[in-house]
Amino acid sequence: MKRAVTLTVVANMTSNYSEGLGNISSVQKIFKEQHVYAVRSRESLKNAICVQAGLYDDLETSVDGAAQKLVSAEKNAATCRALEGGYMSTKELTYIRNSSFYLTDAIACDAFVNETRFHNNLYLASNQAKANGFSLQVKGNAEKAGLMPYQYEYDKSMKVYSLTIDLEMVGKDENFQAEAEPEEKADRVLRILEAVRSLSLVVKGNLDNAEPLFIAGGLSERKTHYFENVVRVKRGALAITQDLKDKLSEDFSCALLRGDNFSNEDEIVKELDPLSMKQFFEQLEERVKSWYGL
Structure with a gap:
C-alpha cells in the first residue's frame, strides 16, 4: 500500500x-x-x-523559557496547520508531536x-552627511555618518x-x-x-x-x-x-x-x-x- x-x-x-x-x-x-x-x-x-x-x-507562539509553538486541546495538529511540521510544548504538561x-x-x-562580495552603505552615509552639513572626507566623519563596509560569501x-x-x-x-x-x-x-x-x-x-x-x-x-x-x-x-x-x-x-x-x-x-x-x-x-x- x-x-x-x-x-x-x-x-x-x-x-x-x-x-x-x-x-x-x-x-x-x-x-x-x-x-x-x-x-x-x-x-x-x-x-x-x-x-x-x-x-x-495560523501560527501562534508562546514563551516558556524559550519561544515555542502554541499548543492546546483546541489548537493542535488537527486544527492548526502550523503544527503539521511538528512541535514540542512544555507549557504545563509536555507534549511532543513529530513532523x-x-x-x-x-x-x-x-x-x-x-x-566573496564586497559592499557598503555609502549612499545612506552620504545622505546622512549631507543632511547634517559635513563631509565624509574629513577624518572621523565616516564613522559619524554610519559608513560601514561589509562582505559576504556568495553561493x-x-x-x-x-x-x-x-x-x-x-x-x-x-x-x-x-x-x-x-x-x-x-x-x-x-x-x-x-x-x-x-x-x-x-x-x-x-x-x-x-x-x-x-x-x-x-x-x-x-x-x-x-x-x-x-x-x-x-x-x-x-x-x-x-x-x-x-x-x-x-x-x-x-x-x-x-x-x-x-x-x-x-x-x-x-x-x-x-x-x-x-x-x-x-x-x-x-x-x-x-x-x-x-
Whole structure:
C-alpha cells in the first residue's frame, strides 16, 4: 500500500548563512568526501516551504523559557496547520508531536568555490552627511555618518534535497485524539507540493528562484527518501544510472525543466523520458487527492 510521498529535487538555489564574524558573513557548509560543500540546511528549507505553503498563516507562539509553538486541546495538529511540521510544548504538561514531513539538507552538487562580495552603505552615509552639513572626507566623519563596509560569501549552485510526506500522519494529533477531515489533509499536502514546485527564497534581500530543475518520485510504500542515493549531478550532468532507472520503474516518475540546465539534457530526455514539471505535479496532486478519497 502506498503510504507516503517521496521526492528528490535538483534546484539552483543559494545557501543560507551560518555564523558571522564582525561584518563578514559566511555561507553554511558541510565536509564530505574530502571536499567542502555549500548547503541550505533542512531547517531553513523547511521554514521556507512552510511559509510559502501558507502553513504558518495560523501560527501562534508562546514563551516558556524559550519561544515555542502554541499548543492546546483546541489548537493542535488537527486544527492548526502550523503544527503539521511538528512541535514540542512544555507549557504545563509536555507534549511532543513529530513532523509528518521530513527534508534533507540541500547540498551543492559540486565542491564549494569561495566567491566573496564586497559592499557598503555609502549612499545612506552620504545622505546622512549631507543632511547634517559635513563631509565624509574629513577624518572621523565616516564613522559619524554610519559608513560601514561589509562582505559576504556568495553561493548559488545546483543543490539536491529530498522531501518525504507521511500521508497517514498528516492532520492527526494523538496527544489530543484529534484528526482533520480528508479534505484538510489533502489540502495541506497539496500546499507543500505547490511550494516545492514554485519555491522562491529571499536571501540578503535578493529574490532566489529555487524551482525544481529535475525531480524524481511519487507515491511510495516506504516512508523514506527513496531517491536520495541515486540522484547525482557532477559538473552539470545528471548521472543516469541503472539504479535510478530501476527505482523509476517501480511506479515512480521524473520530470525535467527543459532549458539546457543540464549539460546532458538530450541524454536525460532519451534515457528517462521525463514529464514536464506541470505534468508531474498535476499527476501527483491527483494521486494525493485519490489517496484521501477525494
